[in-house]
Amino acid sequence: MISNLLAYRLYRKFWQGVDLLFPPRCVGCGRVGARFCNDCLAAAPRVPLPVCQKCGNPLPSDETLCPLCRLHPPAFTAARSWALMEGSARQAVHRLKYRRDLALADVLAAQLVALVQAQGWPVEAVVAVPLGLQRQKTRGYNQAAVLAFPLALGLGVPWARRALARVRETRSQVGLNIAARRRNVARAFRVIDAAAVRGKTVLLVDDVMTTGATLDAASRALRAGGAAQVYAVTVARAFLRTSVRW
Secondary structure: OHHHHHHHHHHHHHHHHHHHHOOEOOOOOOOOOOOHHHHHHOOOOOOOOOOOOOOOHHHHOOOOHHHHHHOOOOOOOOEEEEEEEOOHHHHHHHHHHHHOOOOHHHHHHHHHHHHHHOOOOOOOOOEEOOOOOHHHHHOOOOOOHHHHHHHHHHHHOOOOOOOOOEOOOOOOOOOOOHHHHHHOOOOOOEEEOOOOOOOEEEEEEEEOOOOHOOOOOOOOHHOOOOEEEEEEEEEEOOOOOOOOOO
């Protein structure tokens, strides 16, 4: 059986071959020859320290938890994001999500591999936040799954592709306040392949994190389905003002 490490190398070689045949333009500067050039990768706005030890939101001072996580502790052990949802990171997420630039998943997943390894999380399986059937049909793919596949290969752990399902359609979270976001995704997920996550430390993957409501709801479903722990990672996150009250 092919190892995950070899499979990951082949995956990356495949996209390098595609780039040779069809030279891409950088998502940040438009330069020909790279999907996300080194300069624009370096310029992507990183999440500033210190951060909440639970949700990873930037904190104004050297505290442990943000007000939201103190008020409503999330079901995940910790969540981290590669960059803020600004600049070239925002452009990359939008191109992957809305313009079908699936090749970007390769370079973005590589950033997530490095991020997760730096955290030292004992990941045993990778799960993508699932889309609803209607949104999956309209878009044609799940951007979180496109990221989760190479991320699992890069970490050398199984991708639990069918472990989690969205069991009811939810409206877009855009424009909703924190309370409405939590209500919108409450009980929207369910584990349908318990053997893939039972007793394991699971890494939950999505493209963007704002309030963490979706990751929290999905993590609760994974814990209810038998996962021992859930960590979460996203490409980008919106900066959430921790002074907000609802």
